[in-house]
């Protein structure tokens with residue numbers, strides 16, 4: 494049975510005429526009959542063009558941390574835009590937002606951008622300028638946005654593209670990326686301190702930065718092993734390499750201060766996006782003043798026409814103030830834990846080997862083994878086909894995680910205990926249906 498009802502199908506046919514594959518971003522395409530057109534969202538729910546309601550665990554791929562159409566955030570934006578949105582000058586709201594980010598994360602300084610990709614691009618440029626080196630280390634399966642430099646060995650790679658463990662091949666995620674760019678990227682394995690140490694010892698003079706998703710938010714929420722991030726910090730200090738935490742997914746989602754707070758490791762540069770705006774477009778690159786001050790006019794370009802526009806700024810200020818003062822994280826952890834426990838029980842009842850990875854506000858279900866995956870290659874050994882079948886059966890029944898198991902389930906504060914129970918009932922039915 495196709496996901497598209499009649500009206501949704503008609504709208505999707507229109508979309509196909511004017512947008513490649515009927516979508517504005519490749520990750521949204523689920524196929525000719527299963528790509529949805531959504532009319533609106535409210536709280537934890539979405540409705541498609543046929544008025545079918547879904548409990549939403551994609552949340553726009555993570556941003557919507559409070560819930561869709563949060564009235565407090567919308568109100569703040571509505572009020573702010575009465576006085577205009579973009580002046581090519583600094584505004585008081587922008588300063589307040591930078592102060593709020595500093596208060597919650599402990600970073601010294603910040604520049605606002607509009608998307609995660611812009612933030613990671615600027616972070617890499619700053620690190621290169623600061624060290625006067627050109628190469629950087631990234632980990633297999635980590636995604637840092639759609640800039641050319643980062644699109645090697647991302648979560649979209651398949652097993653046979655990756656080469657051997659000791660000599661990973663740089664697998665481009667896309668056509669259209671100049672081949673020579675891979676010479677600037679050194680690919681290593683997440684949770685492998687030994688390989689990182691060896692690489693930094695032999696090549697530190699070439700390497701500007703290590704960029705890492707502290708939790709693998711694009712591959713099943715794989716967690717850092719105890720002390721892994723601390724070791725990365727120690728090695729970056731030892732070899733004078735800039736440590737960049739890409740907190741586009743973890744920032745303001747796993748704790749008020751993101752992964753830096755949760756794992757008690759301070760990076761040199763950090764990127765934020767998604768949860769900081771509850772769905773409005775806003776992002777940031779920030780970090781230590783010693784590096785951020787290199788963003789000097791005429792020296793290192795960290796710029797953008799829409800940086801600091803008041804739509805994103807007002808939304809972010811309202812969102813962060815709510816996250817800072819209300820017990821949102823308590824709710825997210827409680828609901829996430831209840832879901833995880835229920836999912837584990839159901840999978841055990843059905844005799845399916847599994848591990849729940851990630852953290853309650855952002856977790857994944859790894860099937861086919863009860864050994865925790867530690868890196869991208871481990872993840873690829875799991876039964877992702879079974880997961881996708883279960884997820885698709887869930888979506889048909891009105892609860893919507895992504896059907897790609899690499900993408901975590903995201904939770905919002907509007908998710909009620911009743912929604913959790915409804916989701917678990919749906920999950921149980923979906924497992925039954927997917928097994929037959």
Ligand SMILES: Cc1ncc(COP(=O)(O)O)c(C=O)c1O
Nearest residue numbers: 608609610636637638739741742
């Ligand atoms: C960890 C991480 N970094 C960067 C990005 C890019 O962000 P954007 O899609 O806003 O450009 C993403 C997007 O999913 C991400 O997950």
